Amino acid sequence: MDKVMRIFLQAINFTVFMGVVGYFSIYPEFKYLQDDEAMITLAIKHASQRQKECRKMSPEELAKLPPNMRVGMDCPRERSPLDIDVALDGKSVIAKNIESPGLHKDQTIDIFESIKVKAGKHMLSIKMNDSVRVKGPTFTHEQDIALEPAQLLVIQFDTAAGKFIID
Amino acid sequence: MKTFNPIRRGYLALEEWFNISFGGELNPLYHLGSLAFFFFWVVLVSGIYLFVFFDTSVSGAYKSVEYLTHDQWYLGGVMRSLHRYASDAAIVTIILHMFREFALDRYRGFRWFSWFTGVPTLWFVVTLGITGYWLVWDELGLYVAIFSARLMDALPIVSGSMARNFLEGQMTDRFFTLMGFLHLLGQPVILIFALWIHVKRLSHVEISCPRGLALGSFIALMALSLYMPAVSHAPADLSKVPANLKIDWFYLNIYPLLDIWDAWDVWLLTIGITFFMMIMPWLPPKKTGAAAVVHLDECNGCGQCADDCPFDAITMQQRTDGARWEYEVVVADNLCAACGICVGSCHSSNIFRYKDKTLETGIDMPQFPVDEVRSKTAEVISSIEGDTKILVFGCNHAYDLKQINEPGVGIMSLICTGMIPPSLVEYALKNGVDGVLLTGCRNGDCFYRYGNIWMDKRFDGDRKPVLRERADRSRIEVFRAAETDGKKLTTKINEFRQHLESLDSQANVTQHDAATQEVQNG
Ligand code: HEM
Numbered sequence: 001m002d003k004v005m006r007i008f009l010q011a012i013n014f015t016v017f018m019g020v021v022g023y024f025s026i027y028p029e030f031k032y033l034q035d036d037e038a039m040i041t042l043a044i045k046h047a048s049q050r051q052k053e054c055r056k057m058s059p060e061e062l063a064k065l066p067p068n069m070r071v072g073m074d075c076p077r078e079r080s081p082l083d084i085d086v087a088l089d090g091k092s093v094i095a096k097n098i099e100s101p102g103l104h105k106d107q108t109i110d111i112f113e114s115i116k117v118k119a120g121k122h123m124l125s126i127k128m129n130d131s132v133r134v135k136g137p138t139f140t141h142e143q144d145i146a147l148e149p150a151q152l153l154v155i156q157f158d159t160a161a162g163k164f165i166i167d
Numbered sequence: 168m169k170t171f172n173p174i175r176r177g178y179l180a181l182e183e184w185f186n187i188s189f190g191g192e193l194n195p196l197y198h199l200g201s202l203a204f205f206f207f208w209v210v211l212v213s214g215i216y217l218f219v220f221f222d223t224s225v226s227g228a229y230k231s232v233e234y235l236t237h238d239q240w241y242l243g244g245v246m247r248s249l250h251r252y253a254s255d256a257a258i259v260t261i262i263l264h265m266f267r268e269f270a271l272d273r274y275r276g277f278r279w280f281s282w283f284t285g286v287p288t289l290w291f292v293v294t295l296g297i298t299g300y301w302l303v304w305d306e307l308g309l310y311v312a313i314f315s316a317r318l319m320d321a322l323p324i325v326s327g328s329m330a331r332n333f334l335e336g337q338m339t340d341r342f343f344t345l346m347g348f349l350h351l352l353g354q355p356v357i358l359i360f361a362l363w364i365h366v367k368r369l370s371h372v373e374i375s376c377p378r379g380l381a382l383g384s385f386i387a388l389m390a391l392s393l394y395m396p397a398v399s400h401a402p403a404d405l406s407k408v409p410a411n412l413k414i415d416w417f418y419l420n421i422y423p424l425l426d427i428w429d430a431w432d433v434w435l436l437t438i439g440i441t442f443f444m445m446i447m448p449w450l451p452p453k454k455t456g457a458a459a460v461v462h463l464d465e466c467n468g469c470g471q472c473a474d475d476c477p478f479d480a481i482t483m484q485q486r487t488d489g490a491r492w493e494y495e496v497v498v499a500d501n502l503c504a505a506c507g508i509c510v511g512s513c514h515s516s517n518i519f520r521y522k523d524k525t526l527e528t529g530i531d532m533p534q535f536p537v538d539e540v541r542s543k544t545a546e547v548i549s550s551i552e553g554d555t556k557i558l559v560f561g562c563n564h565a566y567d568l569k570q571i572n573e574p575g576v577g578i579m580s581l582i583c584t585g586m587i588p589p590s591l592v593e594y595a596l597k598n599g600v601d602g603v604l605l606t607g608c609r610n611g612d613c614f615y616r617y618g619n620i621w622m623d624k625r626f627d628g629d630r631k632p633v634l635r636e637r638a639d640r641s642r643i644e645v646f647r648a649a650e651t652d653g654k655k656l657t658t659k660i661n662e663f664r665q666h667l668e669s670l671d672s673q674a675n676v677t678q679h680d681a682a683t684q685e686v687q688n689g
Pocket of ligand 1: 199200201203204261264265268273274278281282283284285286288289292362365366369371372373374616
């Protein structure tokens with residue numbers, strides 16, 4: 001075949017090849033969030049309350065223990081599950097009930113959960129229960145929020161201060 | 168007869184189109200592995216340039232890439248685009264490479280190893296691309312980071328949430344440096360190792376692709392880089408969610424799935440596909456013929472077969488039979504593809520030896536020993552009728568010779584044309600055929616990788632054992648034909664017949680002239 005013709009055909013092939021490469025390297029565009037959406041991320045790291053309260057040991061019980069173990073308190077390790085509900089304008093958007101991890105259910109609970117919500121003004125309310133010994137929420141929080149489109153609102157919990165941090 | 172396979176037919180049509188536009192030598196489909204290597208080279212060189220200017224801190228990464236892209240667009244920007252597009256082109260090439268091996272049924276049997284190791288290699292390439300996007304630390308980088316973390320969090324190996332790292336105020340340089348280390352050193356080293364394993368069972372591996380193809384690809388990459396320079400998204404902002412993303416679908420295709428599926432489902436899908444692909448060579452398995460056997464009595468340990476073996480199945484070891492030669496040939500049965508190329512390599516396969524008894528050679532195929540090849544050839548020759556007799560030699564992996572329905576044509580199909588000792592062609596010409604036509608897999612596309620290449624070299628006198636000078640080359644023709652090339656092959660046979668007839672009539676004229684001259688002189 002004619003050399004010029006061959007080069008022409010090769011150019012066509014390379015154009016198609018690079019067309020595919022160039023196109024799929026950015027298109028079709030992926031819309032992760034719609035223009036009127038924002039996101040709420042719940043990022044809680046919290047050790048919940050022990051399931052049973054520490055109890056003072058009776059002298060008889062203490063006597064049964066080896067001398068170096070006679071601390072005087074019996075503290076069962078098992079911690080409560082964490083029950084949390086995040087609501088926007090009274091409608092629940094994230095609801096979680098999580099057991100404490102670990103073989104003895106004694107470790108810190110780690111929740112990381114994101115949801116897409118409509119941007120704009122909302123009433124945010126959070127209810128959390130971290131103790132089986134209490135009926136109803138042990139911590140609550142209510143706040144008016146205004147979410148910009150594509151804004152990320154993070155809900156965290158400061159265990160030491162015992163309050164939510166909304167950022 | 169081969170069954171009709173639409174995938175194979177489709178592939179062959181594509182191959183034909185590339186043969187028209189590139190010619191057999193430069194057909195990209197015959198060099199996909201080495202073309203992928205070429206793109207890796209471009210990625211490596213451009214990557215080293217980018218690394219010189221890259222700032223591996225969270226705060227500096229984006230700015231340094233922006234500097235390259237805009238302030239230094241003429242070099243840094245071009246390098247960045249080449250880095251991106253060569254990586255993408257590598258994926259396209261690798262996918263075609265896989266498709267080809269699959270379409271031509273070159274992934275089962277003795278090839279299981281190359282296929283099996285190719286699958287994880289592809290993943291190493293993809294994950295290398297993923298960390299690359301991460302490093303730009305723009306909105307896309309952040310998106311990749313968050314969702315990679317979600318994928319990792321779904322696995323029971325890390326305690327605590329990795330995704331937490333990407334909350335405002337918690338992103339550390341440490342994490343970022345780890346990614347830099349992985350992308351710049353860790354992953355490339357793993358990839359090189361994986362590729363080494365991938366081609367370990369092959370010999371004469373084509374690592375560098377033909378210059379013309381490399382040049383064309385480079386010009387094409389350059390053109391794309393100038394026409395559509397690679398750019399970043401807005402810088403990563405941890406207080407915002409990356410909303411509109413221009414995703415590189417070659418590398419980041421699983422991420423959008425995480426939007427609709429649970430991380431675990433995405434894992435299951437990827438693991439499922441990977442697992443399925445890895446076991447494909449056994450769905451169903453393909454039996455490889457019996458391995459080549461060595462006859463030490465006929466082997467002088469010259470090593471030609473070991474050098475010719477495309478699958479590294481033959482090694483040379485110290486002589487064990489007390490013969491005066493230093494080495495002997497040993498075949499690793501588990502590596503042998505039973506292609507018979509070694510039979511064609513062995514000088515003891517000379518067809519003119521042991522005329523009246525069994526022809527023993529140094530290395531032979533139990534399913535079609537060279538002695539049987541000789542006797543079958545003689546049989547076929549004696550069955551050809553007509554004035555101009557043509558013998559066609561072909562192989563079991565290309566055009567099915569049984570479909571040739573031309574007068575005066577005999578057919579001999581071997582395991583591979585690389586199995587043909589050049590003396591066999593001479594033998595045929597001496598024993599009554601007017602011409603020998605050699606066909607088999609298309610040039611550059613031998614089912615056993617090197618069969619037709621070695622055959623050509625032997626016939627051209629470039630590789631031992633050579634076709635002797637005295638063989639009449641005007642009566643030997645080579646025309647390769649795949650499954651779909653029946654018409655072309657028939658045309659070629661007819662042309663060849665005419666050519667042979669003209670040779671014969673010329674010979675008659677010359678004889679006649681000589682006789683007339685004699686009469687006149689006399
Ligand atoms: C990741 C990048 C890859 C590169 C750079 C690559 C490169 C190569 C090269 C250079 C060869 C030898 C070709 C020759 O000289 O004949 C080869 C063979 C092969 N590759 Fe790959 N490969 C890659 C991935 C894959 C994948 C993903 C698969 C399939 C899952 C695959 C399947 C095969 C097979 C079956 C062969 C054997 C070919 C034969 O025996 O003729 N490769 N590859």
